[in-house]
Amino acid sequence: MDPLSLGLLVALATIVILFSGVSVAVGLLIVAAAFLLIFDGTRSLEMIPEIFFADLNSFAILSIPMFIIMGAAVASTRAGADLFEALERWLTRVPGGLVVSNLGACALFAAMSGSSPATCAAIGKMGIPEMQKRGYPDGVAAGSIAAGGTLGILIPPSVTMIVYGIATETSIGRLFLAGIIPGFLLTGLFMAWAIYATWRSGNAAVLSPRSYSMRERFEILPRILPFLAVIAGVLYFMYGGIATTSETAAVGAVLCLVMAIIIYRLWNPRAIWGILRDSTRESVMILFIMAAAGVFAYMMSSLFITQSIAQWIAGLEVNRWVLMALINLFLLVAGFFLPPVAVILMTAPILMPILEAAQFDPYWFAVILTINMEVGLITPPVGLNLFVINSIAPNISLRAILLGSAPFVGCMFAAIIILCLFPGLATWLPTLVMGPL
Template sequence: MDTTTIGLLYTGVTLVLLFSGMPIAFALGLSALGFMAGFMPSAHLGSVAETIFAELDNFTLLTIPLFVLMGAAIGKTRAGADIYNSLNAWLHRVPGGLGLANVFACAVFAAMCGSSPATCSAIGSSGIPQLVKRGYSEGLATGIIAAGGTLGILIPPSLTLILYGLASEQSIGRLFMAGIGPGTLLIFLFALWVMIKYKLERQVAAGRNDAAAQAILEDEQITWHDRLSALPRLLPFGILIAVIMIAMYGGWATPSEVAGIGAVGATVMVILLYQCYRVDDIKTILSGTIRESTMIMMIIATSFLFTYVMSYLGITQKAATWLVELELSKWVFFFWVNVFIIVLGFFLPPVAIILMVTPILLPALNALNIDLIWFGIVMTILMELGLITPPVGLNLFVINGISPDIKLKNILLGSLPFIGLMLLAIVILCVVPGIATWLPNHFYQGG
């Protein structure tokens, strides 16, 4: 059997296992072991444990459980509601201020949590009812949270960027810094759309005389006392984010050390400010951290085995040669890779896409002189699309779970404009790549 046939069979079997609902780690591992037994010398089966351990013996991987702990600690509290309420107190006079408060709250929470579903749940549980109550359409209210939640995999610290860095052998610190500009761009585009859509809905409401119209036309009364009293609730989060950013981008700490700072800082904050010191509270935080970290590490371990088999059988090299021999121009190749990743995002989570696709694309990306840091950011935005597109759009179902009275159809329709904005952001990054590359190229000196 030639390499091309083996490669197609290997890919097909893996996708069938993934689509069957089998956990990602088991699907990748079972596929790898099956082809190792069928097409490789039997001695390789005896070295599976050694191969996996050698790949996991990487200090950078320590960032994963530490950042997960940071997110678990923050997620255990009412932090999402506090961030949302504090921002709303200061933004309510701006047109669409309540919607903007939700966008910025998602960004702040994502910067500390790094999880899109957790961001949707934490901010959406408080924000969506308030948005609907204030007369925002169900589509806009849920679209804000669904799209805002996707920022969790782009704004550092991001587990997705960590995994891409490991798969592509790129600096985690540089990837984190590269995510700041595009993350800010998406926040700006989301905020701009919210303001425009709010004005349109307000104009339509002016011609009606129902309760929803009165709600959106009525001005919320918030005093300066309310604004100032909101600051102490927002300040601790600002300090924690500032410490993390300064430590990492000031060159004072490695990503692993920064993860430790974030984990300790978040744990201390939830104990002191939110009184999460009881045994049950600590148990919930630690058990959640262990479950998620173990899941991610298992996926990483089996993905190493998966790519090892691909490389040994020559599948990676054959695919890379085929891509290069197509002789596509840089931008034509980039376009079809984007389409490919978007299609995969309809069915697979970001972790699976990164660990399966990156090793195959790397040789072609290098041959076409495509900046791997820049591409990692674009790839992350493409995978954000998968979080708000059916049939597997995780954020859509998280929002449907916290707002069961809102139809899934309305949630999807409300998310469509934000999908367009993400695609627009990619176009802007193609025209102005410095949005992603300027900071890491000029300020980051670490590895």
């Protein structure tokens, strides 16, 4: 069987296995082992344990559990509620300011936690009922929180960017910098649409039932500024040459735990144990997927599937932007069904040679890929953020949440188009801080 036909067979088998209900990591291992056994014999199976553990033998991987602990510590406190309340107090007299406050809180909390579901839950529990009480449309209330939660995988520090960096052997520091301006761009597009939708519904002048004094506005800041200072410190230590990414992540994790204990009095050992337990569970899940994807990539390469697909696409001789459009379509469909980490690890070995041949910047592409993955978080059938919103706001129907999220998907597509027209939005800051490639 020729490699391209074999690649199609692998794709079909992978889809069937993953839709059977097994976990992503186990499904990838099953497919890889089966095809190696059938087409390469039993000797190739001896390599699986070595490849499985070799893919985890990287110092950079230590940053993943550290950043997850950092986010879990923040998510276990009232930081999200305080962040929302602080922004609401400062923007209370701005027409449509409450929805802007929620999106701003989502962006900042996403940067602190790095978790989309945690952002939706932390901000949505207070933000959605408050917006409904003030007369904002249900679609705007639910859709803005669902979309705002996706910013966690784009705005640094981002676990998704770390996984991309490890999979493609690119600089994690550059990837973090590449996500900053596009993160602000996407947040701005979200806010612009939310204000327009509020104005269109006739509720743009909805204001707070009360005004806040300057004392009330400032008194809440000490509870959230330390966490934001940690994020700024993490970025400074990373780009100031003071520490590596993994070392910086470890310091950030410890500082966030200490602040959660001091500021929010998280003295209970069970609460601290819960943070470490949940962080370990999520870290192991990601690392298991990474190791299994390494075995899957080995199978694809060993059977010459990866090389043949890359040569076939390169031989099409289509315009590079047509090629990029096809890649975006592929990523979009993959993101509908698979988590971002799995998509990155499965597609990176195939896409990187193609991108290099087409002379696309890998750091710019990381941002494009991440926004595609964000779309998958608020679109069915998986759409994790949609179900998180539905669980914290059961009075809003899933249909209303879907319709409210749809315009924000349009904002993401607009961001991709803008980044294609102006790639410097993603590449300028990394070049400025770390020099040209």
